[in-house]
Amino acid sequence: MNTKQLLISGALSCISAWSVAQTRYVDDVFSKSDIVLNSNVEYGQNFYFLNLPPAPPGTSTSNPQIGPLQMDVYSPPVSDTETDRPLVILLHTGSFLPKYINGQATGSKTDSSIVDLAHRFAMKGYVAAAINYRLGWNPLAPSQIERTAGILNAVYRALHDAQTAVRFFKKEASTYGIDPAKIFLLGQGSGGYVTLAYGFLNDQSETALPKFQLQDGSSVVDPALVGDVDGMGGQVNNYNHPGYSNQVAMTANLGGALGDRSWMNGIWSEPPLASIHARRDVFAPFDSGTVIVPATGQPVVNVHGSRAAVFRANALGNNDIWQNHTFNDAFSTRAYAMNAKAQYEGLFQLEIAEVSGPGEDSAPWEWWDSASVVAEAPFLGEDGNSIHADGLATNPDMSATKGRLYSDTIIGFLIPRMKVVIDNPNLQVESIGAGIAHRVYPNPVSDVCYLGVHESNAIHSWTLRDVQGRVVASETYEAATPVVKISRGNLPAGVYVLVAETSMGMLAERLMFE
Numbered sequence: 001m002n003t004k005q006l007l008i009s010g011a012l013s014c015i016s017a018w019s020v021a022q023t024r025y026v027d028d029v030f031s032k033s034d035i036v037l038n039s040n041v042e043y044g045q046n047f048y049f050l051n052l053p054p055a056p057p058g059t060s061t062s063n064p065q066i067g068p069l070q071m072d073v074y075s076p077p078v079s080d081t082e083t084d085r086p087l088v089i090l091l092h093t094g095s096f097l098p099k100y101i102n103g104q105a106t107g108s109k110t111d112s113s114i115v116d117l118a119h120r121f122a123m124k125g126y127v128a129a130a131i132n133y134r135l136g137w138n139p140l141a142p143s144q145i146e147r148t149a150g151i152l153n154a155v156y157r158a159l160h161d162a163q164t165a166v167r168f169f170k171k172e173a174s175t176y177g178i179d180p181a182k183i184f185l186l187g188q189g190s191g192g193y194v195t196l197a198y199g200f201l202n203d204q205s206e207t208a209l210p211k212f213q214l215q216d217g218s219s220v221v222d223p224a225l226v227g228d229v230d231g232m233g234g235q236v237n238n239y240n241h242p243g244y245s246n247q248v249a250m251t252a253n254l255g256g257a258l259g260d261r262s263w264m265n266g267i268w269s270e271p272p273l274a275s276i277h278a279r280r281d282v283f284a285p286f287d288s289g290t291v292i293v294p295a296t297g298q299p300v301v302n303v304h305g306s307r308a309a310v311f312r313a314n315a316l317g318n319n320d321i322w323q324n325h326t327f328n329d330a331f332s333t334r335a336y337a338m339n340a341k342a343q344y345e346g347l348f349q350l351e352i353a354e355v356s357g358p359g360e361d362s363a364p365w366e367w368w369d370s371a372s373v374v375a376e377a378p379f380l381g382e383d384g385n386s387i388h389a390d391g392l393a394t395n396p397d398m399s400a401t402k403g404r405l406y407s408d409t410i411i412g413f414l415i416p417r418m419k420v421v422i423d424n425p426n427l428q429v430e431s432i433g434a435g436i437a438h439r440v441y442p443n444p445v446s447d448v449c450y451l452g453v454h455e456s457n458a459i460h461s462w463t464l465r466d467v468q469g470r471v472v473a474s475e476t477y478e479a480a481t482p483v484v485k486i487s488r489g490n491l492p493a494g495v496y497v498l499v500a501e502t503s504m505g506m507l508a509e510r511l512m513f514e
Contacts, residue, residue, distance in 0.1 A: 025086060029124060041071050043069050047236040069134070074121070075122060076127070082177060085126060085177055086182035086418070087179075087183045088126050089183065090114050090118055091188065093363065093366070096137050096190050097135055097137070100384070101380055103387060105388060106368060109130040112367050112369075116403070133157070147300045147301070148300060149214070151291070151300050152221060153226065156207070156221055160227060163198070164241065182249050184248065185199075188254040189284070191254075195256070197263075198246075200258065207221040227239070230246060232497050233465050233497065239497070242497070245506040247506060249421050250421050252414055254277070257304060260303070261308055275348070276413060287305050288304045288305060288308050289303070289305065290302045307347060311344060313346065323342075332416065335347060364395065364402065368391065373388045374388060438451065443512060444511075445512065445514065450484065458503045459477065460477060460502065462501070463499050464496050473486075480503065496513060
């Protein structure tokens with residue numbers, strides 16, 4: 001064999017060894033050019049309150065109208081034969097206002113960092129979905145309670161949209177070749193507020209804490225108007241894809257904050273939590289503090305940041321799946337050097353040198369094309385030059401190279417933890433194409449009906465809500481059972497929504513009382 005043949009043989013051997021060594025969902029198993037992008041997929045519809053892009057024309061706060069919810073889906077190549085792939089749903093940043101109108105160069109599903117992360121997950125064999133969610137609130141409202149009401153309702157609407165996306169994919173699991181039990185949420189900035197709420201806002205009373213109350217003592221969130229925490233009911237809320245649960249396998253946030261750490265109570269449905277956050281973030285506190293309006297410095301509401309949330313997640317046992325696993329990678333070693341594993345498993349603390357201006361670079365993974373910002377912003381009545389300059393004030397060395405380096409950190413820290421969740425043999429199983437297997441009979445209902453689930457499952461409790469989202473009946477069982485009897489009682493004829501908490505997650509079904 002000559003020298004050239006030896007070199008070729010050696011190269012082929014290296015390629016063969018490299019291919020064998022690749023672990024799907026950890027390493028890249030596809031190239032970026034292999035990834036299939038399906039843009040502007042409609043995953044649901046709901047009421048828009050903001051008469052600004054991307055809201056449908058003609059919508060407004062005083063006259064909300066239903067419009068589409070859209071997302072971009074990044075999938076492995078059509079030649080990929082896997083049918084139970086994990087799904088990552090990505091939520092962008094943007095202060096809950098449209099891009100440019102928010103005074104920022106970012107704020108949509110096509111942000112550079114979102115697109116980059118979506119490709120990275122798909123290259124490892126995941127399906128990734130970058131969703132747009134509904135936007136709108138008034139950060140310049142004169143009183144703090146008005147600003148609190150605005151931001152909490154903005155998070156609440158986005159939460160409903162994320163739930164809609166989850167239920168959509170559970171309904172269409174076979175279409176996208178995903179395992180509905182392996183859905184992950186990852187939010188940046190404002191999206192981080194949403195993913196934190198997604199995991200832990202699970203009781204309506206949690207929206208009525210004193211700091212969320214109006215002067216008359218009522219909550220700033222009115223479920224009769226905007227629906228309940230599970231996305232059902234409400235005069236101006238559309239519940240999409242009934243019969244599928246909102247349960248996810250894990251949530252993660254890049255910045256953002258939790259409305260209140262008392263939302264975390266360690267119940268079975270709360271997922272493990274991973275957080276990546278800059279310690280000196282002035283827009284969303286790293287530990288606990290007050291959210292401020294960047295443009296005016298006015299307070300909005302006191303919240304709990306990533307460090308406080310991850311500490312409580314570990315104390316309650318949410319992150320036991322990782323506590324019981326040894327991570328030897330460089331990213332985990334760095335994380336434990338900043339915050340001990342026993343109390344803070346799942347937290348990656350970013351330490352970035354302070355810059356002149358409003359504060360530290362709290363989102364160093366972001367970058368944008370300055371020429372596009374300057375050209376596009378004027379179409380929305382904004383000054384693109386100022387927006388670009390303001391972005392550079394806290395991210396002076398912004399570049400694609402820098403952003404992708406931080407994406408390396410995000411992926412390097414999250415992927416090992418996601419893989420542990422994927423490999424968990426006790427991960428709650430949901431039936432593909434049918435949500436949680438169940439049956440309600442008879443339906444329509446004259447006097448009584450029965451709710452039954454598979455014998456491997458069990459019902460812990462149920463609630464019945466009218467079309468305005470009000471609870472009209474409920475039952476909790478000390479000993480869970482696969483079949484329960486539901487009596488109509490004196491309830492009038494009409495449509496109701498039955499929501500049940502089962503060992504495999506939440507299910508919902510429409511009931512018709514004759």
